[in-house]
Amino acid sequence: MTTNGSLNRKLRMALCGGGQGSFIGRVHATAAVLDNRAVLVAGALSSNAEKSKASAPDYDIPVARAYGSIHELVEKELALPADQRIDFVSVATPNHTHFEIAKTAAEAGFNVICDKPMTFDLKQAEELAEVVKKSGVVFAVTHNYTGYPLVRQARQMIASGELGEINAIRAFYIQGWLRTRLELSDQKQAAWRTDPKKSGIAGCFGDIATHAYNLARYMTGLLPETISCHLKTFEEGRALDDYGTAIVKFENGALGTVTASQISHGRENDMWIEIDGTKGSLVWRQEEPNAMVVRANGQPHKIYTRDPNAPHMNDMGRAACRLPSGHPEAFFEAFANIYRAAYDAMILRAEGKPFETKDTVYPNIHDGVEGMYFIEQCVASSQQGGSFLPIKHPLARK
Template structure:
């Protein structure tokens, strides 16, 4: 793996590196860790990389790695930069024969995202997007329950992602994570919806298998001087007729990363909380509430949940393991394709460029709806 971004002081870069190496399938061999060459070199030294495999720019990294013999050069690129710097390295990597795994959202805007999809499709290479919450075993168990019809036709979906970390003007301090997320030049047209609302949208569509068809959004930029939304409330309509509510906020004071989802069908419902990820609550009509628990020894769980669980019940798996499931699946898929084999369908279970397109469309439709006088805004891509 070669990495773009994720240098000294970057939160998400460290998360990607930990997730990538968890299953022993991936090795970090090179990187362009900062747009500042000196900082990139310093970051590479901290990671014990050879000096000649630490680059001052992603352009230099891709070009020089391409010149190395097969078996020595990197096999793929991991992109962990702010939103506005996702597409340029992804585009160059794909055009030079390297597969890509990229942090979300996919791009700076929908136009960029569509252009990137064309490049991915033309290249025939493997592309993954780290909507990491889809990696949780109990999220996959819930998805499979819904797909099998256990809950009946889905009628209602409620998904929430409240955080409180931007309740104060963190961007005015030395908080790099806050400063770029509220900057339209780097984050795009949205902060809350772009950063965490897309996770909620992706989780709702991933678990239910439904697509948002219309929405009615109310977005607000709480915080003096802020231009981008830090809070949003959205009514949803899905393509099967189901109704939904999506709430994402960075100013819900006291909240941590409290992503949760409730799905209700004709026969029953389920509930999952990211802050208690090893449990899936299932409620069926005329039956007591059940709590499904993750664990590699849980014979009652489905094939997908079991395939994405590493340890026995009672040993909690969390955020890093879910993130690692995406990296592992990507790696196993890439390995199979490099060997000229068909990937195991279980390892194809990771978000793709198409999920990224829907995420970018969600952001733009939500912002447009919030500005519109129309109650319902047709979801378009």
Template sequence: MPVNAPLNRKLRMGLIGGGQGSFIGRVHATAALLDNRAELVAGALSSDPVKAKASAPDYDIPADRAYTSVPEMIDAELKLPADQRVDFVSVATPNHTHFPIAAAFAKAGFNVFCDKPLTFDLAQAEQLAEIVRDSGVVFAVTHNYTGYPLVRQAREMVMNGELGEINAIRAFYIQGWLRTRLEAENQKQAAWRTDPSKSGIAGCFGDIGTHAYNLGRFITGLIPEDISAHLKIFEPGRALDDYGTAIIRFGNGALGTVTASQISHGRENDLWIEVDGTKGSLEWHQEEPNKLLVRMNGKPHQIYTRNGGPYLGALAGVSTRLPSGHPEAFFEAFANIYAAAYDDIVKRANGQSFDREKSLYPSIGDGVDGMNFITQCVASSQQNGAWLKLKHDLCRS
């Protein structure tokens, strides 16, 4: 079958950020190209012009398309014939730059993949959502953990009613890498994540708490009503939270909790979630992503494996690349976000409509929902855990 039929060609990718020393830029490039549906042809890899040019060979980006700024890239790409310019860009830069970069490309008609959290603050997120709607571009937010096959299996089981009415969601994201003030040692990743001028109003909860929150929203589809949160700085001298917990009341009466930490000794990337329903419960761990634990009273516990056979739903099946016993993990899940959005990019390029409200990949609405979550968590914590409303119009089921 031709690549990206009926276009019958690879999609052309531009990378923003990802210069030498970047982690997530390389992840984007690897995931985007994993299924041979795209090629990386251009980029503005750093805000430092010298570094931007020097980083291009690391990605095999030709020198004439290694740009030194976003305006330069947009201007140059628009001057190229339509069959040569990039189809989409991936924004892999610190939080405070997401809005101006994503907005500029969307206004110019380019499809966008953007890291989370979506923007620096909620006002920017809502403005960006309007720009995306007006421009008609495909916009994906890389909440990459929703790409794991067994996370999608969990979603399908909930939607099919196999767990019954959902009563409770417990989501956790626990790390330990910021137990000491690495930002004081000019460690690049720590420095911008703990700087309010670059990270925004939240630290740990903005960085990883949003992933835990989004995972619960994706699996259950429940609409959050109110939130009460306590965020705390445990490492003396740090400017933003490094630990926090939130309680969520959902529209159907369910309760949810989100706990996030970056100061727990020995914890690496421990994202996990538990969902309780009236018929059964499930549990999934990102550090062991190829297993899903399903429990029902009076029955033996069941362990679903990623490619375990006919008991898995169609959604898990199409999200799986390798045969049984061959683990799939972070890169493949990230690539699943790209693959789902590519389908809509192809539709748009072919003049067809697409429904961003029902997309499998996290879209602009999910990004705004995440910023609403962050904003209200910070506000609640500042009011000693006061219950605050979450905006319904920013959520999708």
């Protein structure tokens, strides 16, 4: 079988961010090549040109293709012959830099895979959506939890009516690493996440509640209508929220809650979701991702395990699996599933064929815009004492 079908070659990747000390840059670089469909050939690994070049050997990037900015990257890559230049740019930098990088890459015709939140604010997100529409590039957002096999299993189960009509959703993302003012010690990850100039108008809710909300939307497909939110900063002196909870009213009448914390002692990356339908309910937990509990009154509780060969797995769940049952499959593989789906669209684009931009298996530009609207409306609601505000954005995917 040829690599990437008729393209018959690996897709060429450039990484923005990921310089020395980065966590998420290495995750992107690993996930992107997991299926042997891409190769990392260039990058702007740091806004400091010297640091970018110093970081290049960590990724086997030639020093000549380790650039000091997205603008230098685009200019010099476009000057290369078509059979050498990059196909896509992965954005793994702090929030306040996403827009310029993604916009510059898209305007140059390069596909984009961007970390979340997609931009610094809603205005940037809406402008970026227009750029992507005009340029016709493939644009994916790495809400990576949508890539887990049992999340996709649940999505298809809900869409096919196995749980009946969805009545309630409870989504949580609970951490404890910011219980103290870690940002005062110049810890890199804490410093930018708690800085309004780099993170945006929300802290905890922008960083992790967006994942919980996106997961609820992705799994159920329900469109939101209004939201009420209360945000709180418990660590005195911190500029942004470190705890919050929101109530979401959906168009079908369902109620949802989103709770996020970064100040709960002993909690690591405890994201979980519970979904209640008229025929049954389910619960899935990110820290135990290879099992999902499905319940119905009067029946034994069912534990769905991630098993690509088992009859209980549906098409979406099975397609997201790589390993036989019993071998844990998790964070890197989930990221890679987003990359894999985006690659399929990139190949269609390279072939001059149409590709889906809204109803995609991977989170897309519309999800990115909706995530920014979620953040903006949560902050506005909290400032108004929890007033219910509109939450359905015109660009939200159905």
